[in-house]
Amino acid sequence: MTAWAQLVDQIFTVWREAGLVWKPRVRWFPRIPPHLDIVFGWLFDPADGDDADAILFCDERSWSPLHDIRDHAGGLQLPMIDIRGRAGEFADAAFDIMQPPTWSETARRIVGFRRQREKLAPQYRQTGEPDLQLLAHMYVSGRPLRGMRYPLTPEAVCYPGFFSAARVVPIAEELALRGLLRKTFLDRLHECRICRSRRLSAREECPSCRSADLRETGLIHHYQCAALLPEEQFRRGAALVCPKCSRQLRNYGKDYDRPGHAYVCNTCDATSSEPEVGFVCLDCSARMDGDAAERVDIFSYSLTDAARALLEGRGPMLAARMPVSLQREVARINATAGMRAGIAEIRFAGKEELIATHGPTAFRKSRDLLVENLRNRLAGVGSVHVAEDAVYILIERFEAQAEAWLRSLLLRSENLLRHKLDARLTIAKILGTAQP
Known part of the structure; x- marks a missing residue:
């Protein structure tokens, strides 16, 4: 052998x-x-x-x-x-x-x-x-779906x-x-608004011209004339002379003090006490102010008990695409005698165009705001449930005029959005029987 x-x-x-x-x-x-x-x-x-x-x-x-x-x-x-x-x-x-x-x-x-x-x-x-x-x-x-920082990709995160x-x-x-995964916060990143990369270089910038070519200098406060200027403006050889009143400063603590530091821009000569924060995208070289870069939270994910029950075949045999919260409500209504309820399904015809134009974050924010508007308007009347490709509205007392009312409600809610979703509503299912 x-x-x-x-x-x-x-x-x-x-x-x-x-x-x-x-x-x-x-x-x-x-x-x-x-x-x-x-x-x-x-x-x-x-x-x-x-x-x-x-x-x-x-x-x-x-x-x-x-x-x-x-x-x-x-x-x-x-x-x-x-x-x-x-x-x-x-x-x-x-x-x-x-x-x-x-x-x-x-x-x-x-x-x-x-x-x-x-x-x-x-x-x-x-x-x-x-x-x-x-x-x-x-x-x-x-x-679990555990995230890991990974700078080799524009997303700056991966899931091994x-x-x-x-x-x-x-x-x-x-x-x-x-309701099938539980989210755990991992980190908050900033995203380029041009190419959506999260590989951004953070830097201190001049508030006036946004140049990063800054130098730090000490501040001098002249008591007599209240001048508060960078030290280099006082310096005359070995002496300190106030550029405002032309008096020589001799005694620290009596004539002047040093209250801190300032930043001087080598590009435009502007002076600032605090530089601004800016970003440069390492992928497309776009520059943006600190508040212009979109903040993106990244998460890890783990299975919920509802997901385990679904995978093992122990969950309710309902539409696989329905959110778990809606499945529970449907099961409750089906077990209640004399209740007539309706499920309206909302899909977004403008989703692909919005993502192509403004990115997936803009779509998610618009959808979430629409859902918030609907929930506020439906309080006490119905409930809203979010699924992968659709939003569902459950109306427990579904009357003849309910569909027209929901369409009007959806139109008013979408009109409040900056980015339109072209939301389309259909009645997906009627549950129970009409009350006598």
């Missing part, structure tokens, strides 16, 4: 002790290196698509990005096993044929993923819906083990609105 064959037998022994009693089926990303095909062929069987136990990651390019591995590799319900040892948190486990501790780690992750997949309701094991894929991956992997931030954050935000 060759040394390689003996090593493979040792690995199989460790795997069996960890519960991996079958030969794992794997697919490679991006490809299997030629020099590994024989040995790894003894350890793993090849598989296509998601009909596998794991994904083996073996990218030999040391410079390639890691934040978007899952965008290309897919297989969110499969563990990603790092063969080269450079993926770190971006993989679920590392496997080194010469490092025995990694053998059991790999086995435990493969077995753990399979056991969790078996707990999923059948409809969620091979789902193609991005939001359900994300929930299922969080459940199967046992990982998941899709890239540009893909995963909008999905996670909608799932949080539906």
Whole structure:
């Protein structure tokens, strides 16, 4: 028996002790290196698509990005096993044929993923819906959607083990609105209003011309004439002479004092006690004032009990897209005799145009303000529930004129917005029966 064959037998022994009693089926990303095909062929069987136990990651390019591995590799319900040892948190486990501790780690992750997949309701094991894929991956992997600062991308944040931030954050935000994810604050960043990059250089700037070419100088206060000016304006060789009254200053504490510092602009010679804060975008070189850059909060996310119940098939069998809060209300109304309720669905025909013109933040702010306006106007009459692509209004006593009233209410609420959403309302469902 060759040394390689003996090593493979040792690995199989460790795997069996960890519960991996079958030969794992794997697919490679991006490809299997030629020099590994024989040995790894003894350890793993090849598989296509998601009909596998794991994904083996073996990218030999040391410079390639890691934040978007899952965008290309897919297989969110499969563990990603790092063969080269450079993926770190971006993989679920590392496997080194010469490092025995990694053998059991790999086995435990493969077995753990399979056991969790078996707990999923059948409809969620091979789902193609991005939001359900994300929930299922969080459940199967046992990982929260934990954000990490990552300056190599314009978003300046990534979520190791998941899709890239540009893909995963909008999905996670909608799932949080539906009550399926719980948000935890991570950080607050500033975003370029031109290219939406968050890689901004903060700097002190002249309030007059916004130049960053500032120098710091001491201030002198002349008691007799009340002059308060930079020291360099008093300096005449070794002497201090007031530029306002031309008297020489001789005694510190009697003729003058030094109350602090000022900043002098080398570009326009303006003097200021406090410089302004400005930003320069490192991606598009746009310059903006401190209050002009948009503030963006970034979060980590974790599964709620409602999400676990949904994934395990224990949740109410209602429309999968409905927010959890609305599902609960529907279940309550269906169990109440003599109640006639209506659900109105609002979708935004202007969403894509608004995002293309002003960015996703402008859309979210406009939608949230519309929801706030509706909630204020519906207080005591109905409730508002936000889903991934729509907003729902539940009216518990739905009368004949209710639809026309809701359309008028929606129009008045949208007219208050700076950025229009082109909101469209339809009656999605009538619940219960009319009262006698």
